[in-house]
Amino acid sequence: MPRTKKLRLTERERGRIDGLFEAGTSKRGIARALSRRPGTIYRALAPKPPPKARKKAKPPKRCGAPPALAGREARRLVRTAARGEHSAAQLKAELQLSVHLRTTQRTLARVDLLVFTKMLNTLPLNAEEMRAREAWAREKLLLKDAGFYWDSIIFSDEKKWNLDVPDGFQNYWRDLRRPPRRTKRRQARGSSVMVWAAFSARGKSELVVLPGKQNSDGYVYTLSEFLLSFAHANYGTDFTFQQDNASIHTSARTKDFFADQEVKVLDWPSKSPDLNPIENLWSIMSRRVYSNMKHVKITY
Numbered sequence: 431m432p433r434t435k436k437l438r439l440t441e442r443e444r445g446r447i448d449g450l451f452e453a454g455t456s457k458r459g460i461a462r463a464l465s466r467r468p469g470t471i472y473r474a475l476a477p478k479p480p481p482k483a484r485k486k487a488k489p490p491k492r493c494g495a496p497p498a499l500a501g502r503e504a505r506r507l508v509r510t511a512a513r514g515e516h517s518a519a520q521l522k523a524e525l526q527l528s529v530h531l532r533t534t535q536r537t538l539a540r541v542d543l544l545v546f547t548k549m550l551n552t553l554p555l556n557a558e559e560m561r562a563r564e565a566w567a568r569e570k571l572l573l574k575d576a577g578f579y580w581d582s583i584i585f586s587d588e589k590k591w592n593l594d595v596p597d598g599f600q601n602y603w604r605d606l607r608r609p610p611r612r613t614k615r616r617q618a619r620g621s622s623v624m625v626w627a628a629f630s631a632r633g634k635s636e637l638v639v640l641p642g643k644q645n646s647d648g649y650v651y652t653l654s655e656f657l658l659s660f661a662h663a664n665y666g667t668d669f670t671f672q673q674d675n676a677s678i679h680t681s682a683r684t685k686d687f688f689a690d691q692e693v694k695v696l697d698w699p700s701k702s703p704d705l706n707p708i709e710n711l712w713s714i715m716s717r718r719v720y721s722n723m724k725h726v727k728i729t730y
Contacts, residue, residue: 439466439474447474498529499537511538512605518546547604553701562699583696584661585672586628587703588640589712591719593621626652628660629708630669635660646683653687661693672696674703 439447443464450460457475461468499507503525511521518535521527527534538544555563573579604610624644628635638656640648661669671693673679688695703709 439470444474447471451475498533499527503527504537507534507537508541508544511541511544512608514604514608543606545604545606547610553703555701559699559701563702563705566697566699566702567705581631582665582668583670583672584628584630584657584665585706585708586626586635586657587674587706587708587712588624588626588644588676589715590622590624591716593623593719626656627708627711628657629711630664632664633660644678646678646681649678650684650687653684654691658691667692670694670696672698672706674698674706675700 443466446464447460450463451457455463457471458468460466461471464471497504507521507525507527510516510525516524518538519531521538522529522531522534535546539546570576624640626638626640635656638652640652642648657671661671671688673695675698678684687693699705
């Protein structure tokens with residue numbers, strides 16, 4: 431009669447084997463107690479060999495032509511780009527790379543710590559101006575009726591778009607481990623258009639195109655025709671007007687106009703366009719103005 435093949439040891443049986451062996455029972459005694467062959471008990475109690483180290487898988491063999499930019503040349507490119515001073519075209523020229531510009535861009539794009547970004551456009555601030563900005567912000571944070579206060583403010587600003595070349599659209603490869611670079615603002619030349627607008631929690635004014643160079647008289651005309659109509663329709667006379675500290679905004683002529691019309695003007699720290707929420711609107715509009723723009727003809 432053929433020998434019956436017994437099943438493998440269960441986890442419960444292995445536990446009983448270990449317990450009986452630790453209690454001093456012989457291996458043959460354990461075999462009799464569990465109705466198992468002695469060889470099975472010997473193998474269960476035999477020391478386990480250490481697991482074999484898994485062999486490192488070989489990288490798959492690369493097919494096709496070798497990369498055009500690799501090794502020392504690629505590392506030099508990444509190190510230079512990490513300084514945040516060059517575009518891909520400038521890097522290719524400075525390092526005298528023999529590869530195509532697109533290859534240079536792809537190599538940089540594969541580096542996790544590099545990102546192609548636009549320089550932040552900021553105004554230089556001295557220590558006194560920084561303190562004034564902080565004091566202004568802290569004062570507004572402590573307002574008791576903040577909701578009512580901000581609801582009553584009409585924010586305004588002018589915006590100029592340079593239609594020959596976008597102003598301040600400067601891009602570079604930035605190392606994410608370093609702070610972003612900034613570029614100073616400048617007055618651009620060439621074709622341009624300037625507008626004025628205002629908005630508040632209750633709506634927005636008309637978008638006014640400002641012809642020619644602006645002066646105090648022109649600014650007062652814009653306010654009298656477009657600000658007051660918007661403000662009186664939404665607030666009556668109970669509102670506060672926000673403007674920056676441009677010379678035509680703080681001239682004697684403009685101050686006289688505010689006094690005559692009994693317009694309250696919000697105190698504003700110098701060089702603080704980033705505190706004005708209308709800058710977000712200008713940013714949205716700028717992307718549309720400069721989107722795929724080759725040339726824009728200005729007509730009045």
